Amino acid sequence: MALHPVVEQVTKRIIQRSRASRAAYLAHLEAARIQGVQRGALGCTNLAHAIAAFPVNDKLKLREAKVPSIAIVSSYNDMLSAHQPFEYYPRVIKEAAREVGAVAQFAGGVPAMCDGVTQGQPGMELSLFSRDAIAMAAAIGLSHNTFDAALYLGICDKIVPGLLIGALHFGHLPGIFVPGGPMTSGISNKQKAAIRQRYAKGEATREELLEGETASYHGAGTCTFYGTANSNQMLMEMMGLHLPGAAFITPGTPLRDALTAAAAHQAASISQQGSNYMPIGRIVDEKSIVNAIVALHATGGSTNHTLHVVAIARAAGIVIDWNDFDELSKVVPSLTRIYPNGEADVNHFQAAGGPGFVIRELLDAGLAHEDVNTILGHGLRNHCKEPFLGEDGKVVWRDATPHSGDDSVLRPATNPFRDNGGMVLVQGNLGRAIMKISAVKPEYHVVEAPALTFDSQEDFLRAYKEGQLNRDFVAVIRFQGPRANGMPELHSLTPALSNLQDAGFKVAMVTDGRMSGASGKVPAAIHVSPEILAGGPLGLVRDGDIIRVDASTGALEALVPDDVWASRSMASADLSKGHIGMGRELFAMFRTHSSPAEQGAATFPLPSPIPTTVPLHDGVDSNEVVPGSDEDFLFRTQK
Template sequence: MALHPVVETVTARIIARSRASRGAYLAHLEAARIKGVQRGALSCTNLAHGFAAFPANDKLALREYKKPSVAIVSSYNDMLSAHQPFERFPAIIKEAVRKVGAVAQFAGGTPAMCDGVTQGQPGMELSLFSRDAIAMATAVALSHNMFDAALYLGVCDKIVPGLLIGALHFGHLPAVFVPAGPMTSGLSNQEKAKVRQLYAQGKASREELLEGESKSYHGAGTCTFYGTANSNQMLMEVMGLHLPGAAFITPNTPLRDALTAAAAQRAAAITAQSDNYLPVGHVVDEKCIVNAVVGLLATGGSTNHTLHLVAIAKAAGIVIDWNDFNELSAVVPMLTRIYPNGDADVNHFHAAGGTGFLIRELLDAGLLHDDVTTILGKGLRAHCAEPFLDGEGVLWKDAPLASADENVLRTAAAPFAPDGGMVLVAGNLGRAVMKVSAVKPQHRTVEAPAIVFNSQEDFMAAYKAGKLERDFVAVLRFQGPRANGMPELHALTPALANLQDAGRKVALVTDGRMSGASGKVPAAIHVSPEILAGGPLGLVRDGDIIRVDAFTGTLAALVPAEVWQARSQAQADMSPNHVGMGRELFAMFRSTVSAAEEGATTFGLPSPIPTTVALHDAAAVGDSVPGSDEDFLIKK
């Protein structure tokens, strides 16, 4: 199937836009490759420190310098259900790589916080910045420069993007991502949403709410709804950074363990010491990033990835923006219905055909690039497969030709919707993202008076006091990354849903986040620029008529231009948001963070290597610094 013209156009534009920064990134990658792993150049004292606690046979392998050494970078903790299974993985990995003549070391751990626990709490204001902290922790883990490849163990919201950003800053090393899998299905998503709305109305007790939540989140593994965590796993599949079909195999099962062992052995097989060197900085290229955006849109994935994918791309020297998401969304059909865009969970999706079915459908429709390099060293079509146990190992079979449940997963020829359900809205209020895949068409346009709030607590107080029983657009400001770290605002969802169900025309406009839990109420989120960066949300006043229109891409205050221009920016005292729960430690992040559309990152695009440095490194081995992925492929 020929590539869809819009996919082709957007990809070409990204390549052209990124030429200078991608070239600089690849030059850095090549310089690191030329220098090589420093294990052989370390002093005896350095090296002795590096393997002092190693078992004798593994220590001997490292002393010989010839055996691949695989780093394990893990986000394990036993408080997060999604990451608790990682406790067992290092032992599985070490044994697996020994069988193929390699060694593995636990190089380092990274933070891993749960937005589900911190939701509506001060700790949520650390959440987005934890992504860049995780990238930094990944760099610390790899800074010893003793490794030939790395395995990255992570699942949830900021963790996988942070691990991948860190991995890309060590882009000369091969990288294989290792998931833990989702928990088994518990209370249905419909029942969970119902008890939350009843509690918000005062019709269910706290004990009833906790019982419902406990039946939903009940064991080891990822939450089973399609939020940011499971969107992460889908993207690792579409980007070719997982073994095929690895994402949604439940924890503590023989197949899960076999996939973990196979991932470890794959990492050992694609080092620079092999004939199949696959550094992650070349796996993640412009086409891979476009594939990730398409996969996100085709599944109605988390709006958080309009930040994270921008940041991931930036780490690889690639520049994307919300126009790219918007144009692709217009032509990428919706192939799944997974909660909150449907009733099913990810276990149901996997049983219906899973990621292999999805990738094949998108490839056959010309919506994904097949001519990419994945960790298999092949094109993306090699990932149209499903894993099965074969003794103690893994056998892959072709993905099923038909969906087992067309209420959950469909073909590209008969999608749930003709578009990806994510749109860019813009106007005199700035630029924002709307996820409309779960919003009924009659609710996608709202024109109503503004009610301005400076915190979600203020909103909830007004709701509980019965002051919101009318049509309105909630303008919730000072929620951007510079103001308070850009927390998610899930606490508003049940209240807004109740007002909409009561017949009110309501919408939300905010510079904060809603993530994968964006639901049936229209919400223009990530408004950029935020007020502290000179954005116009600070000009809105109570009673201004606000128009939010997903059909026309409009986000505007219908205020006469002369009135609008004469207004001064609103002010708010953010100091209470900057102290307590460790928030004072993140002042540097708040002061340096980029705009939401630029990924809300604390790092920039790669800068060119000074010519004298590049030539010195290249001359050391009689090589040259390449300027493209094509040079790498030719060398291979």
């Protein structure tokens, strides 16, 4: 199938836009590859430190530079249900590495916080920047430079993007992402949402609410709705960074353990000591980033990835923006209905066909690039598979099912739920913002109503509880951007806004903060960029201004005369109290140095050229090929 012209056009534009920074990134990658790991060059004292605690047999192997050493970088903690299963993964990985003549070491842990716990709490103001802290922690774990490949253990919201950003800064190392899988299904997401709305109205007790929540979030594994955590997993599948179909196999099962062991085997195979060298910096390129955006749209994924995918791309020297998301969303059909865009959860999605089905459909429809590198080599078609447990207890793969097992959850590209991805760019005199409308009824795609401004979500909820919001309005939640307070999710506002909409009022939200991977039925223009602290016009809005939020035309406007608008001064707020307590003081440097939301709210720079000429590979003059080019990479891998 020929590539869709819009996918081709967007890809070419990204390649051109990224030419200088991507070349710089590849030059850094090549320099690190040539330098190689230091294990063979370490002084005796240094090497002794690196292997001191290792079992004797592994220690002997590590003294041999030709034996692959696999780093384990894990986000394990036993408070997060999604990450608790990682407790025993290092043992499985070490045993599997020995089976193929390699060794594995636990290189380091990274922090992992739960947005479900911190929603509406001060800790949420650390959440977005925990992504870059995770990247830094991963880099520290790998900085000993004694490893030949890495396995990255993570699932949830900021953890996978953070791990991938860290991995890309060691782009010469092969890397595989190892998930833990979703918890088994509890009560339906529809039931859970209904209890939350009843509680917001005062019609349900706290005991009833807690009973409903614990019946939903009830065991080990990631939450089963299609929020940021499970969107992460779909994107890792689409980018070829998982073993095929690894995302949604539940924890504590023989198949889950077999997949983990197989990941260790494959990591050894794609190391430089193996026969199929494939560094992660060569997997994540412009085409794979486009594939990730396509998969996000096709599955109705989290709006948080309009930040995270941008930041991931940036780490690999690739520059994307919200225009790219918007143009692709217009041509990528919606193939899934998973909560909050439907009633099913990810276990139902997996049973209906799962990621392999989606990847095949997108490739067959010409909506994704097949000619990309993955952890299995070259070609995304290798990932149109589903894993099963073989008779010997090891994982085997079969082609993804040709037909959906449930067309109310998963459909082919020839019969989609909708002919677009349900994510739109809106812009106007209030800035640029993202709207996710896949769960918003068409009659709510346009809201025009007076503004009510709030400087915190607490102010909004106070007004709601006092009965002040029983009217048509657009809630403008200000000072929620990365520089102001770390850009927290405002998901705790969802039940109140949903109740007001159900009561017949026209309501919408406009904010420079985030909403959630679980954004639902209320129209919300989020991530407004630039934020107020960067001079963004959201600070010029006053109560009573008529605001137009129009997902159909892409308009985000304050309908205020130009002369009145120009005469206004920027709103101000005392943000100092929000910078103290719960560790927020430690994140001052992140707030100060954050890029705008559309640039990923990142605190690290794009790659810049290295100052000296780098030799490309042994025995080849540097004038023969372009530094770090695909031709050079192919030469070395085929040599």
